[in-house]
Amino acid sequence: MICPVCKGPLTVTVKEQKDFLGGQLTLVSMVCGRNGCPYRTLDILPQEGREPSRLTFEVKSEKDLNVLVARSSTARVIIPEIGATIEPGTASLGFITTIEGVLQRFVTHVREPRARRLVKELLKGKPFTIIIEDPYGNSGINSDRAVAELML
Known part of the structure; x- marks a missing residue:
């Protein structure tokens, strides 16, 4: 994948784990591999639907x-x-x-x-x-x- 900020290489990591509420989560992180680029993101996605x-x-x-x-x-x-x-x-x-x-x-x-x-x-x-x-x-x-x- 390519960084949306600097067009450098983007490392994507996907990890599954149990959350402290008892459900399963998928953690998705993206980090730019280019030196000096600040781009990074982390999102926490439950594997089941939840209420607001x-x-x-x-x-x-x-x-x-x-x-x-x-x-x-x-x-x-x-x-x-x-x-x-x-x-x-x-x-x-x-x-x-x-x-x-x-x-x-x-x-x-x-x-x-x-x-x-x-x-x-x-x-x-x-x-x-x-x-x-x-x-x-x-x-x-x-x-x-x-x-x-x-x-x-």
């Missing part, structure tokens, strides 16, 4: 920052306490990381000093809510305390 979902998790302590999160490329991530959102889009990447990893993504991409400071406070254990809205139901939060509801 809204997942909510209350982070109550620093320990909760280690909870595993899977976000598909179609999902929106919201932290209402600080007004922060990761929106899906055509070049959106899926990811599997911890809640701390999600916060680090905000720190990396937020330019406004006040917003960066607020995210850093959350990284120190200040309580907050993380919401993942996925119209295809392909995302998850690996905790018994995560609340899943049908998204209309």
Whole structure:
């Protein structure tokens, strides 16, 4: 395959694994092999259909920052306490990381000093809510305390 950005060689990896929700997933990643090209994508595809979902998790302590999160490329991530959102889009990447990893993504991409400071406070254990809205139901939060509801 050819990279859509630089026309260099594209490496495609397909891996199947069980997700923490009990279903089977297909992980598809594409990475450009040309030095310096930033193109990469990851998508998380369930092997069975799922309903649109809204997942909510209350982070109550620093320990909760280690909870595993899977976000598909179609999902929106919201932290209402600080007004922060990761929106899906055509070049959106899926990811599997911890809640701390999600916060680090905000720190990396937020330019406004006040917003960066607020995210850093959350990284120190200040309580907050993380919401993942996925119209295809392909995302998850690996905790018994995560609340899943049908998204209309």
